[in-house]
Amino acid sequence: MADFLADTQVEPEPDRPGRFRAALSPEWAVWGPNGGYLAAIALRAGMAASRLSRPASFHCHFLASGAFAPVEVQVASLGGGKRAESLRIDVVQGDRMLLAATLWMVGDDLRGFEHDFGRRPDVPAPAALRSYRDLVGDEYAEWYPIWRSMDGRPVRFREPPGEPRCHTWLRFTDTPVADRAADALRQLFWLDFPGWNATIAAHPWPFRFIAPNLDLTAHFHAFAPDADWTLTEGHVPLARDGLVSCVSRCWTEDGRLLATGTTKHLCRPNPNYAADVERARAMGMVVDEE
Amino acid sequence: MADFLADTQVEPEPDRPGRFRAALSPEWAVWGPNGGYLAAIALRAGMAASRLSRPASFHCHFLASGAFAPVEVQVASLGGGKRAESLRIDVVQGDRMLLAATLWMVGDDLRGFEHDFGRRPDVPAPAALRSYRDLVGDEYAEWYPIWRSMDGRPVRFREPPGEPRCHTWLRFTDTPVADRAADALRQLFWLDFPGWNATIAAHPWPFRFIAPNLDLTAHFHAFAPDADWTLTEGHVPLARDGLVSCVSRCWTEDGRLLATGTTKHLCRPNPNYAADVERARAMGMVVDEE
Known part of the structure; x- marks a missing residue:
C-alpha cells in the first residue's frame, strides 16, 4: 500500500538546471513499471522546472519499460510566450531512454471562451x-x-x-x-x-x-x-x-x-x-x- | 491554387542524415503559415527518415508561427522495437524553433484486435x-x-x-x-x-x-x-x-x-x-x- 505522490518524487540535481533524479518503485508494477506512473514522474519534473504553474497538456511516447531503479529526468524549455511555456522532458535510465514527453504549461490569469457541455455519463455512483x-x-x-x-x-x-x-x-x-x-x-x-x-x-x-x-x-x-x-x-x-x-x-x-x-x-x-x-x-x- | 503535396516537399540534405530542407509557402497562409501545414512538413520528414512505412500517431507543439521562407527539419530516431519506431522531429527557421513533434511509425504486418464501431455521423453528403x-x-x-x-x-x-x-x-x-x-x-x-x-x-x-x-x-x-x-x-x-x-x-x-x-x-x-x-x-x- 503505497503513496503515489511519495513514489513520483523528483529531486532537482544541484548545479545541473533541468536535471532531476527519481526512482521507479515496484509498488507501481504491472509487467514492469506502469506507463502512467512513469509519465507522472516526467510531468512532475516538467511542472517543477517550468516558470508557469498550470499544466495545460502533456504528451509522451513509451519507449522502453525500464527497471525498478533510479532514473534521470532531463527537462528543457522549448519556448512559448509570456502566457505559455513548452517543455521537453526525457526520462532516462542508464543509457536507455524510457520516455520522451512534451508539456504545455500556462499562466493562471487567462481569459477566453467559457462553456460547459462536458456532462458526466449517467452511470451509477x-x-x-x-x-x-x-x-x-x-x-x-x-x-x-x-x-x-x-x-x-x-x-x-x-x-x-x-x-x-x-x-x-x-x-x-x-x-x-x-x-x-x-x-x-x-x-x-x-x-x-x-x-x-x-x-x-x-x-x-x-x-x-x-x-x-x-x-x-x-x-x-x-x-x-x-x-x-x-x-x-x-x-x-x-x-x-x-x-x-x-x-x-x-x-x-x-x-x-x-x-x-x-x-x-x-x-x-x-x-x-x-x-x-x-x-x-x-x-x-x-x-x-x- | 496550390498543390499541398508540392508545397510540403522535404529535401534530404546530402551527408547530413536526418536533416531535411523545406520552404513555407504563402499559399498556405492564415495569419501566418497554417499550423497543420507546418505539421505536415514535419510528418513528411519523419516518414521519410523512418525505417518503417506506416504512420501510427503524431504529436506536435506549435512554438512560433515563422515566416514564408526556408526551414530546416531535424529528425532523430528515439527507439522502439522491431515493429515500431519513435521519431522526434524539430522544425527550425534560423535560430527559432517553430515546431517540436514526435511520431510513431509501425510495420505493415501487425495483427491484433479487430472491431469497427466508428460509424460516420449521419450528416448530409x-x-x-x-x-x-x-x-x-x-x-x-x-x-x-x-x-x-x-x-x-x-x-x-x-x-x-x-x-x-x-x-x-x-x-x-x-x-x-x-x-x-x-x-x-x-x-x-x-x-x-x-x-x-x-x-x-x-x-x-x-x-x-x-x-x-x-x-x-x-x-x-x-x-x-x-x-x-x-x-x-x-x-x-x-x-x-x-x-x-x-x-x-x-x-x-x-x-x-x-x-x-x-x-x-x-x-x-x-x-x-x-x-x-x-x-x-x-x-x-x-x-x-x-
Missing part, C-alpha cells in the same frame, strides 16, 4: 458499485502489484462483448491529494488506464492479444484535489491492423469534466493465451480458437 | 451542401489565402449558438493524393481545423477571442488516398480559464473512420473585435459588449 477486489475474490491477490495501492469499481464487469466503451471509478487507497499539481499527476495516471478496458469490452475472454500503450496525451481542463473517486471513460471505436486508439476522459463524482486524453496501443500476441484457454475450458466455457 | 464560397459570396475573397486551395462545405453555418460541435466536409482543389503517405499528410492537416469551428458553434458572433492551437495530436487508423471529400468533426465539450480542448475525427464519404485527433487552444483577445462589433451593428445586429 461508486457507492452503488462493487470493487474489483470483491468482484473477483481470491483472484485479486494475483493482480499486478499496482492494485494494492488503488481501487477500482467498474460499471460493467465481464459482460458479453458489446460496444468498445468502459466506465470505471478509480481512487488511490493511500495517497492524499493536496493540491493542483498532485491532482494533475493523478489525472494523467488515470487517463492511461481505459484503453485496455474499452478495447476488451468488444471481445470475448480469453484475449488473443495484449495491447501495450505506445503513447499518452492528456488535456487538463480543471482540477479537483479534494475529490476521492474519479470516473474514467474509455472509447475505442476502431481496432484494426494491429493498432488500437482510445479517447479517455475523467470526471469527478459531482460531475466536473477534469481531463481528456488519448492512448495509442500496439497489439501483440498474448503470451498466456494457451494457459487462458485451458483455464476457460476448465471453467466450462466453449472457446473458439482461431 | 457534400453534394447536398453548399460550399463556403457560395455561402459567403463576395466576402470569400477576403478569407485567408489557404481558402484558394481548399474547399469546405459546413453542415451548419452561422446558426444560433448551440452545442460546441461541428461537421465540415473538406477537400483540396488542386492536390491529387496518390498514396498512403500523402493521405496521412492530408488527414493531419484536416485534423487541425475543427477546434475553432466547434468552439464558436457555442458562441454568438462577433467573437471576443481568437484561439490559436498550442498542439495537435493525430492517431491514424486507415488511409483512403482515393477519397476526394473528408468529413471532419470537432467536439469541444469544455472551454474555460482561457483554454479550449477539441477532439476531432475524419471520415470518408463512404463511412470509413480515418483518424482521430486532439487540439488544445489558448484564447487571446480578438484584435479585430471592435471592428467586428461595428460591422455587426451596421448589419442591424444587437451586440452585447461585455
Whole structure:
C-alpha cells in the first residue's frame, strides 16, 4: 500500500538546471513499471522546472519499460510566450531512454471562451458499485502489484462483448491529494488506464492479444484535489491492423469534466493465451480458437 | 491554387542524415503559415527518415508561427522495437524553433484486435451542401489565402449558438493524393481545423477571442488516398480559464473512420473585435459588449 505522490518524487540535481533524479518503485508494477506512473514522474519534473504553474497538456511516447531503479529526468524549455511555456522532458535510465514527453504549461490569469457541455455519463455512483477486489475474490491477490495501492469499481464487469466503451471509478487507497499539481499527476495516471478496458469490452475472454500503450496525451481542463473517486471513460471505436486508439476522459463524482486524453496501443500476441484457454475450458466455457 | 503535396516537399540534405530542407509557402497562409501545414512538413520528414512505412500517431507543439521562407527539419530516431519506431522531429527557421513533434511509425504486418464501431455521423453528403464560397459570396475573397486551395462545405453555418460541435466536409482543389503517405499528410492537416469551428458553434458572433492551437495530436487508423471529400468533426465539450480542448475525427464519404485527433487552444483577445462589433451593428445586429 503505497503513496503515489511519495513514489513520483523528483529531486532537482544541484548545479545541473533541468536535471532531476527519481526512482521507479515496484509498488507501481504491472509487467514492469506502469506507463502512467512513469509519465507522472516526467510531468512532475516538467511542472517543477517550468516558470508557469498550470499544466495545460502533456504528451509522451513509451519507449522502453525500464527497471525498478533510479532514473534521470532531463527537462528543457522549448519556448512559448509570456502566457505559455513548452517543455521537453526525457526520462532516462542508464543509457536507455524510457520516455520522451512534451508539456504545455500556462499562466493562471487567462481569459477566453467559457462553456460547459462536458456532462458526466449517467452511470451509477461508486457507492452503488462493487470493487474489483470483491468482484473477483481470491483472484485479486494475483493482480499486478499496482492494485494494492488503488481501487477500482467498474460499471460493467465481464459482460458479453458489446460496444468498445468502459466506465470505471478509480481512487488511490493511500495517497492524499493536496493540491493542483498532485491532482494533475493523478489525472494523467488515470487517463492511461481505459484503453485496455474499452478495447476488451468488444471481445470475448480469453484475449488473443495484449495491447501495450505506445503513447499518452492528456488535456487538463480543471482540477479537483479534494475529490476521492474519479470516473474514467474509455472509447475505442476502431481496432484494426494491429493498432488500437482510445479517447479517455475523467470526471469527478459531482460531475466536473477534469481531463481528456488519448492512448495509442500496439497489439501483440498474448503470451498466456494457451494457459487462458485451458483455464476457460476448465471453467466450462466453449472457446473458439482461431 | 496550390498543390499541398508540392508545397510540403522535404529535401534530404546530402551527408547530413536526418536533416531535411523545406520552404513555407504563402499559399498556405492564415495569419501566418497554417499550423497543420507546418505539421505536415514535419510528418513528411519523419516518414521519410523512418525505417518503417506506416504512420501510427503524431504529436506536435506549435512554438512560433515563422515566416514564408526556408526551414530546416531535424529528425532523430528515439527507439522502439522491431515493429515500431519513435521519431522526434524539430522544425527550425534560423535560430527559432517553430515546431517540436514526435511520431510513431509501425510495420505493415501487425495483427491484433479487430472491431469497427466508428460509424460516420449521419450528416448530409457534400453534394447536398453548399460550399463556403457560395455561402459567403463576395466576402470569400477576403478569407485567408489557404481558402484558394481548399474547399469546405459546413453542415451548419452561422446558426444560433448551440452545442460546441461541428461537421465540415473538406477537400483540396488542386492536390491529387496518390498514396498512403500523402493521405496521412492530408488527414493531419484536416485534423487541425475543427477546434475553432466547434468552439464558436457555442458562441454568438462577433467573437471576443481568437484561439490559436498550442498542439495537435493525430492517431491514424486507415488511409483512403482515393477519397476526394473528408468529413471532419470537432467536439469541444469544455472551454474555460482561457483554454479550449477539441477532439476531432475524419471520415470518408463512404463511412470509413480515418483518424482521430486532439487540439488544445489558448484564447487571446480578438484584435479585430471592435471592428467586428461595428460591422455587426451596421448589419442591424444587437451586440452585447461585455
